[in-house]
Amino acid sequence: MPIAEVESLDHDGRGFAHVNGKAIFIEGALPGELVEYASYRRKPKYENACAVAILRASSQRVVPRCHHFGHCGGCSMQHLHPSGQTAAKQRVLEDALWHIARLRADQILPPISGLPWEYRLRARLSVRMVPRKGGALVGFHERHSSFVAVMDSCEILPGNVSALIPDLKRLVSAMSRPDRLPQVEVAVGGASTVLVLRHLETLTTGDEDLLRSFADRHGVIWYLQPAGVDSVRLFYPADAAALAYDLPDFGLRLNFHPTEFTQVNHGINRMLVRRAMSLLGPQPGDRIGDLFCGLGNFTLPIARLGARVLGIEGSRALVERARENAARNGLAASCEFGVANLFEATEGSFAALGPFDKLLIDPPREGAIAVVNALPATGVPERIVYVSCNPATLARDAAVLVHEKSYRLSAAGIANMFPQTSHLESIALFERRL
Numbered sequence: 533m534p535i536a537e538v539e540s541l542d543h544d545g546r547g548f549a550h551v552n553g554k555a556i557f558i559e560g561a562l563p564g565e566l567v568e569y570a571s572y573r574r575k576p577k578y579e580n581a582c583a584v585a586i587l588r589a590s591s592q593r594v595v596p597r598c599h600h601f602g603h604c605g606g607c608s609m610q611h612l613h614p615s616g617q618t619a620a621k622q623r624v625l626e627d628a629l630w631h632i633a634r635l636r637a638d639q640i641l642p643p644i645s646g647l648p649w650e651y652r653l654r655a656r657l658s659v660r661m662v663p664r665k666g667g668a669l670v671g672f673h674e675r676h677s678s679f680v681a682v683m684d685s686c687e688i689l690p691g692n693v694s695a696l697i698p699d700l701k702r703l704v705s706a707m708s709r710p711d712r713l714p715q716v717e718v719a720v721g722g723a724s725t726v727l728v729l730r731h732l733e734t735l736t737t738g739d740e741d742l743l744r745s746f747a748d749r750h751g752v753i754w755y756l757q758p759a760g761v762d763s764v765r766l767f768y769p770a771d772a773a774a775l776a777y778d779l780p781d782f783g784l785r786l787n788f789h790p791t792e793f794t795q796v797n798h799g800i801n802r803m804l805v806r807r808a809m810s811l812l813g814p815q816p817g818d819r820i821g822d823l824f825c826g827l828g829n830f831t832l833p834i835a836r837l838g839a840r841v842l843g844i845e846g847s848r849a850l851v852e853r854a855r856e857n858a859a860r861n862g863l864a865a866s867c868e869f870g871v872a873n874l875f876e877a878t879e880g881s882f883a884a885l886g887p888f889d890k891l892l893i894d895p896p897r898e899g900a901i902a903v904v905n906a907l908p909a910t911g912v913p914e915r916i917v918y919v920s921c922n923p924a925t926l927a928r929d930a931a932v933l934v935h936e937k938s939y940r941l942s943a944a945g946i947a948n949m950f951p952q953t954s955h956l957e958s959i960a961l962f963e964r965r966l
Contacts, residue, residue: 536551540563554577555579557579558581561586562611565588592613593613604674614948628926633934641945654718657697658715688951728757764789812917815839817838824846824894824900844871844885896921
């Protein structure tokens, strides 16, 4: 069995080592450890492997809390102490900025971190009927597989949601066509827990009775999805309260539909919004653009601080939700919203939005390369706060902002939105060079 000394962690949370000049990526291994490993994929320049035995353990190694860890693909870093996870993610961000953009931030911001468990308030649980494994399976996929993991709990889901998994299995097994129920989507907000059942066949009266009984026993709300996302409708109970989350620093409550995008970790989101507002510095008299604004997560705090704000989003449904949230929070007069495909932004389309004193950008994983290319080379906006869920596209866009658009990277840091996983959120401040 080959042995390697682990040098660092990669962006997927795997141990990285060199053996005979070849790069080895070892799942379950931590920096500083000496491990035996077994490769499952060999390429001319690298191998992917799993740790088989830890011959010298890191001081940051901990016993995984979840007994499904290693089999379930939902988590990849439970064997690393939470403080070590945060430090590793900070290094991933700094490495991406340097290797992709040749940039180092003037200031590294303190990492944003919170509770390491029971934080995930949104999830998509796969459903499969597998008689040889006991019937219905409900959960995340197995690691490196499209199969659904055999699991009866999940430590990163809220406790009440985790406790539902065994009864969800029994519910699916009792329904008329369990083989035609591919997923259950979970959304938690305020006092409401919503389950969205995707069903490929029309439900029978008996199926509907089972869903009502389940909801009454567990205090959950059922939505049904017979086709695409637009088909999602409330099923039971008819008087269910709306999903919502709070931004108490700004006296805001934002409502959302169960399939609309919101951050999975409301606690970290509150801290991230607070930091974004601190870096952006909205002031009365400012005109600020919030690009990829979603349902108003950053738009409304900007308005609450006295600035005028224009939120732009590609989804018409999200824009309507943002307008509703602005009105409900008494901010309609300070907020405008528009629908536009920002992935096709041009200098002309950006200029047509009017001048912005400051800009907040919060794109999906693809980043905002069209937007940054469309920005003027000089003048306003004088300050840009960029919130990212992909350090590689952030670094790519940062290279344009700094090397072509006369900004400097004043600050950058991470938000550990997904503890126990390798996924990281980051935030960066760009300011015009004088």
